[in-house]
Amino acid sequence: MGGLFAKKSRVTEQDKAVLQLKQQRDQLKKYQRKIENNLSRERGVAKQLLKDGKKEKAKLLLKKKRYQEQVLTKTDNQLESLERLVQEIEFAQIEVQVVEGLKNGNDCLKKMHQMMSLDDVERIMQDTQDGIEYQREIDELLAGSLTDDDEAAILEELSQLTGVEETESQLDQLPDVPTDQLPEIEKEKKRRKEQDEDERVMVPAS
Structure with a gap:
């Protein structure tokens, strides 16, 4: 089940090229170590040949040693070129990723601008x-x-x-106008009415 959901890595042509260059670099380094070991051993053999009086063989071995030293120098130059090429390809890959990121960012900005x-x-x-x-x-x-x-x-x-507020407040505090008649007025009316009746009784008829 885990294999079904595993994320597949996409290997590009640039990745393959970098891998091949690194493999060549490792092979050159391995070849360099082999030459260095031979040079060290052949130098010792040349010394021994000189001690044994075999000068011509020692001279021939030193010529071979000299040639291998020249090959070693060429190998150093080739390694330097390979290292530089690997770095340039890897940096170009980073540049591509940066450009892709900028493109995605610009697309996002355009969509946001369309919204407003x-x-x-x-x-x-x-x-x-x-x-x-x-x-x-x-x-x-x-x-x-x-x-x-x-x-x-x-x-x-x-x-x-x-x-205005004070006037309205004062009007609100005034008592209501009474609608009932006062008791004294009623009494006065009643007294006058009784008096008129008495006067009519006392006056004799002609």
């Missing part, structure tokens, strides 16, 4: 600026930046509002 037009941005910026200006005006008012005329007008309006 330039007019929308300008409108939002204008609304924001208007809100900032309005808040600044409020802050200036609260900070006491009013002129003397402004202060006088505010006090006048406050006084008017206060007078």
Whole structure:
């Protein structure tokens, strides 16, 4: 099951080229070590031949040693070229990844720009600026930046509002107008009525 969900790595041609170059580099290094070992051994053999009086053989062996030293120098140059080529390919791969990342980033920016037009941005910026200006005006008012005329007008309006409120409050406190007739008036009317009746009784008929 694990193999089904394993992430497959994609090997590019550049990866294959780098791998081959590194393999060649390792082979050259192995060849260099072999030559160095031969040079060390042949030098010792040449010394022994000279001791044995075999000068011509020693000279021939030294010529071979000299040739191998030249081959070793060429191998060093080839290794340097291989190392430089590997580094250039690896750096080119990094550049490709960077370019691909930039491309993806640009595509993302284009999609975001399509979601919001330039007019929308300008409108939002204008609304924001208007809100900032309005808040600044409020802050200036609260900070006491009013002129003397402004202060006088505010006090006048406050006084008017206060007078209206006091008048309404006083009207609310007044008692209601009574609708019933007063008792004394009723008594007076009744007394006059009785008096009129008595006077009519006392007057004789003609």
